Amino acid sequence: MESTGSTFQVYDTTLRDGAQQEGLSLSVPDKLAIAGHLDELGVGFIEGGWPGAIPKDTEFFRRAATDLNLKQAVLTAFGATRKAGVAVDQDPQVQALIDSLAPAVTLVAKSDIRHVERALRTTAEENLAMITETVRHLRDHGRRVFLDAEHFFDGYRFNPDYALRVVRSAAEAGAEVVVLCDTNGGMLPGWVTEVVQEVSAQTGALLGIHAHNDTGCAVANSLAAVEAGAIQVQGTLNGYGERTGNADLITVLADLELKLGRPVLPEGKLAEITRIAHAVNEIANVLPYQRQPYVGASAFAHKAGLHASAIKVDPDLYQHIDPAQVGNDMRMLVSDMAGRASIELKGKELGFDLSGDRELLSRVTDRVKQLEARGYTFEAADASFSLLLQEEVHGAQPQFCAVESWRVITEFRDGTAEAVCEATVKLTAGGTRSVATAEGNGPVSALDHALRQALLPVYPELDAMKLTDFKVRILDGESATDAITRVLVETTGSGAVWRTVGVGPNVVEASWQALLESFVFGLQAMGAAPRL
Numbered sequence: 197m198e199s200t201g202s203t204f205q206v207y208d209t210t211l212r213d214g215a216q217q218e219g220l221s222l223s224v225p226d227k228l229a230i231a232g233h234l235d236e237l238g239v240g241f242i243e244g245g246w247p248g249a250i251p252k253d254t255e256f257f258r259r260a261a262t263d264l265n266l267k268q269a270v271l272t273a274f275g276a277t278r279k280a281g282v283a284v285d286q287d288p289q290v291q292a293l294i295d296s297l298a299p300a301v302t303l304v305a306k307s308d309i310r311h312v313e314r315a316l317r318t319t320a321e322e323n324l325a326m327i328t329e330t331v332r333h334l335r336d337h338g339r340r341v342f343l344d345a346e347h348f349f350d351g352y353r354f355n356p357d358y359a360l361r362v363v364r365s366a367a368e369a370g371a372e373v374v375v376l377c378d379t380n381g382g383m384l385p386g387w388v389t390e391v392v393q394e395v396s397a398q399t400g401a402l403l404g405i406h407a408h409n410d411t412g413c414a415v416a417n418s419l420a421a422v423e424a425g426a427i428q429v430q431g432t433l434n435g436y437g438e439r440t441g442n443a444d445l446i447t448v449l450a451d452l453e454l455k456l457g458r459p460v461l462p463e464g465k466l467a468e469i470t471r472i473a474h475a476v477n478e479i480a481n482v483l484p485y486q487r488q489p490y491v492g493a494s495a496f497a498h499k500a501g502l503h504a505s506a507i508k509v510d511p512d513l514y515q516h517i518d519p520a521q522v523g524n525d526m527r528m529l530v531s532d533m534a535g536r537a538s539i540e541l542k543g544k545e546l547g548f549d550l551s552g553d554r555e556l557l558s559r560v561t562d563r564v565k566q567l568e569a570r571g572y573t574f575e576a577a578d579a580s581f582s583l584l585l586q587e588e589v590h591g592a593q594p595q596f597c598a599v600e601s602w603r604v605i606t607e608f609r610d611g612t613a614e615a616v617c618e619a620t621v622k623l624t625a626g627g628t629r630s631v632a633t634a635e636g637n638g639p640v641s642a643l644d645h646a647l648r649q650a651l652l653p654v655y656p657e658l659d660a661m662k663l664t665d666f667k668v669r670i671l672d673g674e675s676a677t678d679a680i681t682r683v684l685v686e687t688t689g690s691g692a693v694w695r696t697v698g699v700g701p702n703v704v705e706a707s708w709q710a711l712l713e714s715f716v717f718g719l720q721a722m723g724a725a726p727r728l
């Protein structure tokens with residue numbers, strides 16, 4: 197929610213401070229796409245970058261002026277105050293902020309006297325003049341101005357008088373909000389509460405909070421500041437940012453709305469937050485954090501049997517909110533920690549009504565526990581669990597073929613650097629016996645090709661299916677080559693993704709199990725009729 201005066205402001209800095217994360221590199225089109233998502237979410241301000249310092253950011257603002265049709269958010273340029281000893285109207289970086297055409301500017305300024313003297317190598321008075329003159333200059337050019345008071349909390353604890361003079365200078369010169377930054381991320385919530393209350397009482401300025409996560413408290417510190425009176429909260433989507441990141445704006449917004457009862461996004465937008473968090477991960481090419489509060493894939497995933505048995509009665513008993521409020525879903529995980537209720541709920545998720553059949557539920561629960569003790573893992577292989585359920589409910593898995601035998605050989609050919617694998621699969625499908633031989637760069641790809649070759653004439657649906665991931669895990673490391681091997685296979689087809697598991701003392705045998713199950717599950721999911 198953007199505003200003037202003292203209405204609460206949500207300020208996103210994913211495109212500037214988020215981009216300072218190690219390994220993150222956003223192109224101009226990436227930034228434009230993320231800005232679109234942020235606007236859709238309903239944040240008040242989008243800090244687009246530092247024009248004049250980073251050429252890509254200058255270009256972003258140039259393109260934003262024509263390509264970005266923001267409906268809600270105010271585009272904000274970030275930059276430093278004028279340099280020491282340079283007239284404000286002669287400082288090219290200040291001019292670049294004006295040239296960016298952004299309607300709002302956030303200036304970063306030193307508020308810790310030690311930084312003024314040692315990093316800027318200037319005097320206390322000159323730093324205050326740099327702040328006052330730059331804020332006024334930008335206001336004279338019609339810009340809304342915020343001031344990010346860098347290292348504020350450390351500075352205030354070291355020399356409160358100077359830190360307070362920085363806040364007053366900025367506010368008196370026309371800065372709309374002075375944002376107290378925990379730049380090094382070393383604060384704890386109690387300290388933040390105290391400082392925000394004191395600064396607010398001493399200066400009367402409108403304050404904001406910008407927290408880094410080095411103590412693991414960025415979200416808690418942001419909430420503490422808001423409860424102590426800050427009217428602007430800054431953060432980044434998914435907590436991207438330098439070192440351990442910034443306050444995750446997603447968690448902050450959900451906490452403010454759902455826990456503190458403060459509607460800070462336009463109505464209905466919180467339910468979009470999971471989708472937007474994931475979309476931004478995709479654009480930024482960052483793996484989603486499974487355990488991210490509210491929006492992570494595991495945020496409402498239940499593994500323990502006792503949890504599931506209570507959830508069966510009422511999901512609220514083991515969930516702090518209804519996942520739909522943030523656009524997420526509850527999931528049941530099946531494992532050796534499952535009880536009958538977990539199996540029943542997971543069955544329901546997969547389309548099986550197992551309610552009331554106590555004997556069947558106990559049998560499946562026991563079988564899962566025994567198989568997990570041998571190395572299977574069903575929480576990562578829903579498709580294998582679905583086939584297991586079919587065996588228990590209908591007496592057998594769907595029979596798409598009868599496999600007679602399979603074998604793989606690995607061959608080193610003279611003069612070539614790499615080994616080649618060759619697989620032969622003998623099976624009957626559609627009333628015809630086939631012997632298919634195919635090569636691959638490894639045993640699993642050779643088996644995949646041979647199985648496909650044998651089945652394709654009967655099941656053309658296989659054309660749409662593709663192996664997309666293959667993971668091997670040695671389960672008993674101490675036994676070295678005698679260890680048990682677990683293989684997880686991920687297959688994609690017709691817009692769906694499914695995972696199967698195989699276990700055995702032989703890695704190829706374990707792979708074959710997982711591969712065959714992935715074919716069976718995929719054919720069934722695509723509606724193929726089994727023909728032996």
Ligand SMILES: CC(=O)SCCNC(=O)CCNC(=O)[C@H](O)C(C)(C)COP(=O)(O)OP(=O)(O)OC[C@H]1O[C@@H](n2cnc3c(N)ncnc32)[C@H](O)[C@@H]1OP(=O)(O)O
Nearest residue numbers: 246249250276277278279280304305306315316317346379
């Ligand atoms: C806390 C934060 O995260 S703030 C955001 C930080 N983001 C970035 O640094 C990313 C973009 N940065 C850059 O592109 C470059 O660092 C620039 C363009 C800003 C500066 O580059 P350079 O001039 O080559 O110098 P360098 O990176 O070594 O920075 C030191 C200079 O910045 C000045 N400086 C540092 N902080 C400030 C400040 N708050 N206000 C004004 N000047 C500052 C220093 O005095 C020094 O100037 P000097 O060389 O004239 O003495």
Ligand SMILES: CC(=O)C(=O)O
Nearest residue numbers: 304344346347377379
């Ligand atoms: C401004 C900023 O990014 C900080 O102080 O952390």
